[in-house]
Amino acid sequence: MRYLPLTPDDRAQMLGVIGAATIDDLFADVPAAARKSEPFALQHHAGELEVERELSALAGLNRAAGAGPFFCGAGAYRHHVPATVDHIIQRSEFLTSYTPYQPEIAQGTLQVLFEFQTQVAALTGLDVANASMYDGSTACAEAVMMARRVTRRKRAVLSGGLHPHYAATTQTIAHAEGMDIVRQAVALDAEAAVIDAIDSETACVVVQTPNVFGTATDVTAIAEAAHAAGALLIVVTTEAVSYGLLKSPGEMGADIAVAEGQSIGNALNFGGPYIGLFTCREKLVRQMPGRLCGETVDAEGRRGFVLTLSTREQHIRRDKATSNICTNSGLCALAFTVHLSLLGETGLRQLAAINHAKAQRLAGALGAVTGVEVLTRRYFNEIAIRLPGDAARMVEALLEDGIVAGVPFSRLDPAAGLDDVLLCAATETTLDEDIDAFAQALSRRIGQ
């Protein structure tokens, strides 16, 4: 077995030092009823070539997003990631290190996290960012529970434009903690409707921009209404590249901003691993969940970085912790930071502008198809369109034409009654000819 260094001689010698006759002696505490003398009914070990064959065959059964015209978004976006990013994250020292609990020999990871936190705070226009969460949806749930700790109120209002999976995750987790989660009716362009639902028991309102239908919203008025009632505004974003073009949550008055950071530096990966961005105003930092990296000095007075404010965390506070989270999405944060360092402000703004321009072209082409209505009026790189029939069936039909047309809204929320709505995204990876092919095939299919 290529991964196991001990030889039979080593094992015999070591048992001798231990003073055990056989390896079974070391498992003596296992109840006899639970001891298995034979390997389980699973395949036996396999060489690299054999494993590679099996997995390559499985990968071959999938259609990669880059294999042809592709328009899926809905919380996960296909972007180009520079080759440098993947090289850096495969450096042994980053890939195979643990949580930086020994800061003297983990300054690489820690300085990256400090750079990451600074970048994320800048993107969202807020004061502090943590070292990342599992993904955008769990960051959203954690933000709602943080609002409860800050306000000591139990009610949260989720907008009708919040990604249905984010709403479901938040309902599942925050409900368990005893929160009262009010989810507004699904709405394409009504983030401000949360204002009417704010009352004196409301801990927070959660809005999304661009929302699940792609609609971008200025949430300044929502922030004012929330603050007037003593509630917090949580702003969710599922497409982090949009920060390069749209006003930041902080600029519009958000108290907490969370986002899915996958778009920057990370591949689609069929939904994970992704990276949750979590930022807030400075005065709230002690109620934040998750790891934080901070600056300090060493015994010689040189600047260095450590994990800090850990008295909020589970390994110190146990059942009084702000969250049970025990990891961050470290390597994904590294990928995010390397990619964003390469982009810089200039590159990010240009990338965001290209994404927006591609979506304009997509909206123009699809809107020109007879029977199709573009529903999203203010968008970044994703639009919702209404089809003259069932969107899921149209996606299946267009797949026969070699086009992955997008995500039918019914797949995200079957109960919403929006079976004719399709979510379509375009990024810098979308070719103009892909858009033309999509519009032509759609026109043909509708005409049939």
Added chain:
Amino acid sequence: MTMQTVGRPTRPEDVQPLDAGFTSLTGGRGLLQDEALIFERDGWGKTGVDLPPVEGSADDLGDLVRTRPIGLPGLSEPEAMRHYVRLSQKNHAIDLALYPLGSCTMKHNPRLNEKMARLAGFADLHPMAPLATIQGALTLMDRLSHWLKTLTGMPAVALSPKAGAHGELCGLLAIRAAHEAKGDPRRRVLVPTSAHGTNPATAAFVGYSVTEIAQTDDGRVDLADLAAKLGPDVAAIMVTNPNTCGLFERDIIEIARLTHEAGAYFYCDGANFNAIVGRVRPGDLGVDAMHINLHKTFSTPHGGGGPGAGPVVLSEALAPFAPAPWVVHGPDGLTLVEETVEEAAQAFGRMSAFHGQMGMFVRAYAYMRSHGADGLRQVAEDAVLNANYIKARLSGVMTPAFPEGPCMHEALFDDSWLEGTGVTTLDFAKAMIDEGFHPMTMYFPLVVHGAMLIEPTETESKQELDRFCDALIALAEAAKAGDVDRFKGAPYLAPMRRLDETLAARKPRLTWKPEPGVAPAPLAAE
């Protein structure tokens, strides 16, 4: 005539010790570069990507457009490469040496798994792509599930939890849903004093109050105390097995029986599954739910703190409450149950936006297939053998917390052997850095004074174990001989000396900020 020595290897006796006060002229330390933050370089306005021109305008967005500076510097590609490679050199890593963190299972990360996860069919696959285009991914999830269920002897698995603590949350939410379905919501969860901090934190997160169970002198759950604390309001117990003292809970079957008799469920923290994989099935021990850290037992890289993956296996009693989504076999191939309607009416909800950590599923499955049932059994045996070897070799100079009987995959020592030396567990750990090793887990579990928890894993050779043991023995002897400075000032040879964690917490500086009055141009505009 003197011998010409230029270009010849230097013998140790030729090495002149440097003056302790030696400093380089630039503040550098040889090839280990002092590396400024990206914000402190002249990177404002710079970019390391070449993008095509923009064909369009953002006029349609009106006031929504961001006009103020963001505050992001850029780096050209060579600068970025050098910056991050220089930073990488300040990290310890499993690829460099033994990484004996107890409870963390820092084993070798096979690169085949990295290669497989990067196949376009996996990496460039959208979670909401049409079902017909993701059959390979669903097949992989199905095969991974089969392996996890077979290895644990459990009938069901929820793949979506994204880490161990997220898996705990999933398990407790299933338990809560099961009790609620019976119209018997219960309020309390029992947790041993030796538990990981995530256990009580998770229980509290789900709205339960936590009661601690005492431990016996031999490091196991105190059955009498457990029996006394079980009652009609107890929803579950959370027990790690092998436990955090590195010991197998001998009475585990009785623990399960008592728990079930009280109408509660048995949640097992699977963090230490590496000790028993391929040899013992948690299902045979009476477990109702257990998370499996794919980043521990199944070797997906720790990545400097994540991402992990924490699938949860479930008993028949809990399976109906598993969260969406999951894979099912249908007439047209595999499909996903994604919503909590009809066939998933009892599902407790959703753990996250999509289907879990697919990138980790690919790596873990490649790892399992590489080892096979026979290799995984050998993994457990070698992991346990290595830990017992360390325990045996170090017991002469250090004090094992539980000297009687074998340990499992990790060896636990207390600090009684340091008494009177003036050296603490922390000092000893920091001195290990100077000898080229990452410290063991310290001060955990909380039930052992000054705990030092050493987990070597199965991927260490006997030679590396001996090198490690020799170093620790030499250090232990130095401590006992009164060589206190070696410990109090340690580390001396790491990229940094001991860092002031108190200062960091007292005056938190969590982001870079320009010095007042010298803001770089793009920020000064604000």
